[in-house]
Amino acid sequence: MFESGSSVERIPILKMGSYLLVTIQVDMHDRLATSLQDDLTARIVETRARGVLIDISSLEVVDSFIGRMLGNIAAMARVLDAETVVVGMRPAVAITLVELGLSLPGVRTALNVDKGMELLRGSVERVAKVNSRGRRQARDA
């Protein structure tokens, strides 16, 4: 099923305007999850993306390793000035995550891709507004 030590296998990252879009469609083994984390941070810098949307609606299991990866991605993206939204978590996965003790602190979530995009656009525009106000104030001062 998986070629051991394979480095070819990657989760595709799509660019849509100023956002990056990731749909996780396979049951990820740990190395694949780690490489997604690395690839995403590289792509954020390369494309100057303002937001990352991660669709996990195909994931039947989110254990502590994948949960940690989602948290890491959100934290790294924030440091790189990009927002992250995780969308499409299945109800059974949500229930299990909370019982496992993982509430994904710092990870923003939305029910589906549409809501997630709305959330990203909203927060990016808000940030842009605040920044331009800041610049205006600096200029006027």
Add this chain to the structure above:
Amino acid sequence: MAVVKHETREIRSAEDIVLVRQAVRAWAIELGFRLVDQTKLVTAASELARNIVDYGGGGTVVIEALNDAERRGLRLRFEDHGPGIEDVDTALRDGYTTGGGLGLGLGGARRLVNEFEIVSAPGRGTRVTITRWR
């Protein structure tokens, strides 16, 4: 209580963790567990299988379908011959880790099942047995 059916799987690599998840899912479906309970079992199995890869130096899981008078269940026995755990109570505490993880594996797995047993001693490996009844 009777063991109706059983299977043993090797756990050596990250790929094996995925295969254990898939096997446990298939067994849970076969036994008629509802979706949330399947997910809990698979998640607990994933945590314990990863412990074996990360800390136990590899090991095995025995998957057993159980049947007693009025109920059916799935029992998973994870076993390694690694360094063992010095202080099991501490290892069960949330947030405690000797690796780079979140320290939710053991305690989290315990919360996701009905029965949980751990036997471990330094130098003697670790055996974790979990059972969930439907």
